[in-house]
Amino acid sequence: MSFTNILVDTTELPRAEELTWTRMPPAHRKELLAQSAIVLTVIVIGATAVAVLFPYPPELAWLFARALPALMVMIGLFTTLLTLARIRLKGYALRSHDIAYRSGLFWRKTTLLPFNRIQHVEVSSGPLQRRFGLSTLKFFTAGGRSVDLKIEGLLSTDAERLRTHILERSKPGAKSG
């Protein structure tokens, strides 16, 4: 059994706080805006259908024809604003041995994932994402119930490049470059 007990000077450690974050591409914002637009359209159509077809008593017209649709549209707009705010805080940083990802508006979360713990990497893209040339990059490690780290809204070319690069690095015995 050969066990080494390295003494580490914690002030010398590379600090994950001193990262330069790469922001998401503008196409991601467009994609999310398009998504919001679709949802809002569905809401408006639904509300119109209710206002026209639902046999509500005339004295409740203010509720069904005005208040409810207005509330739903407001909620839709509000979530869109939140999404936009969230994008501004999203970002990733690639270091020689790990990848960092931060997200979240209220709960700000930073994840650090060492390359040599990655089991496999997956690139996927939904119909809307494809329209904007975007992809989602997913990382899996051992013991996780599901995906361990998911970066949405990367340019497909970047996602592919990242995947190749990270898989290369996650091989056992890979050296830093």
Place this chain on the structure above:
Amino acid sequence: MTGASDWNRISPLSALFFIFRLLRQVAPQAAPGLIALFAVMFSSDGIGRVLLPVALTAIPLLMLGFGLLSWLRFRYRVVTDRIQVRQGVLEREELDIEFERIQNIGVREPFYMRPFGLAVLAVDTAGTTDKEIELAGIRKTLALKIRTRLLEDSSVAAGEALGDESPEASGAPDAPGNGAHGATLLLELERREVLLYGLTANVMLWAALALAAFFGTGDVAESTIEGVINHPNVQQAALTLQREGGAVLLGIAVTGLGLLVLLSLPLISMLGALLRFDGYRLTLQDETFRRNSGLLTRHDESLRQHKIQAVVWKQNFIARWLGLINLQLRQASAGTGADNGPMPGKPPFTVPSLRLEQAHAMMSRFLPACDSRTARFSPVDAGRYLRVNLVIVLTLFAIPLSLPALLAHPAWYALLLPIGAVCWFVLWRMGRAFGWAVDGEYGYIRRGFLGHTTTIFPLFKVQRVDIRQTPVQHRKGIAHLTVHLASHSLTLPYVRMEDAVKLRDLALFAAESSDRRWY
């Protein structure tokens, strides 16, 4: 694919094993429904009465059929570097497991197989698949031989048949590595200590949880009771009781039953411990830990040292009072993302009922160069933890109390005082229990309430680290840290940001600079 000739069958006795396994899987969900079904059938006069005997014969017959079919369709073989199994009654399934991926190999002898010298070999993998192979009803000698081969192929040899009192143990002459030489006996438990483990383990909690789950299926239980009550005779009896002031009696009976159940929990727990850990022996040979235990079914489990992802040091308040510690060895396992415990149905490798010095000595066996005596714990911001959570809990209680308080009398809000006092005590204890330490190449994360649970893990085996904070916490320099291991995840709430970053960077440095195998 080679021909079917080299595929082996298992003993017909395995049909029993398949039936028991089915029962174990299905019973918890099906039991309330079945009880209700039988209650309804039993109480009705017409078609139900006819259906009852049909159901009583059909269900066992169906299960027997399932068991026999499972046996008939089960084939296995061990080829150069892998073990393959074909199984499945309705759906054909083929499992193919490379020796490399195997995390844990267990041999156990269920009571109905012991007289025939048969055993069950369980192969457990982890990572991307949670499939587990169980070869039931193969000769014990063969099971031990396969295990030796699997362990050898994954580069570490295993000790054989040591410490097994059963006469079959000597019947493995051709098993390589056979013999007691080189194996070190680490721990042997007397029955008294096993019973004490029953008191100190969380088995009690599991039993309570099982009960809660049972009663949690409220609609089913309710309809059962309703079905029984609606039956004329019962209704009459209930009416009579009610006339005689039976409501009180009924209440007392229900309360008494509840108390009885609560009191019997420790007994059930001790019985469980006895069943699982009677005759407990832990040995070490060639970096492989082996555990032998069990009253009716003998369990023989092996675990290689380098597969240990973390050791959980558990001491609840009873254990603390008795001065005992239980250790759990955690391995990589698929499907465990949660903070607490391994996945249901797969108990961790437990080393129970240790005295303090014994536990420290054991720690350095499980995690080389780990000195659990020297770790110095740093606290979290317990004050903030207490304040924030108390406000949340009290708000949650205040909302439902508002209704009677506004409608009837504001005095209802006074209830918040005792609730607040209890919550304050619980949160105060919990906040103070949280702590972390880094000592040598190991990380320690502690939590608890009346007792303590400390997880000790090699820093280099960390898989991923998350730090979360709200904007307010960001301003106050506080964060929640989650360390993900291949076995389970640990969260340290309300830790100082600089501490969180320090622990994270140390773990990342260890993980990234090490080329040792973490699995």
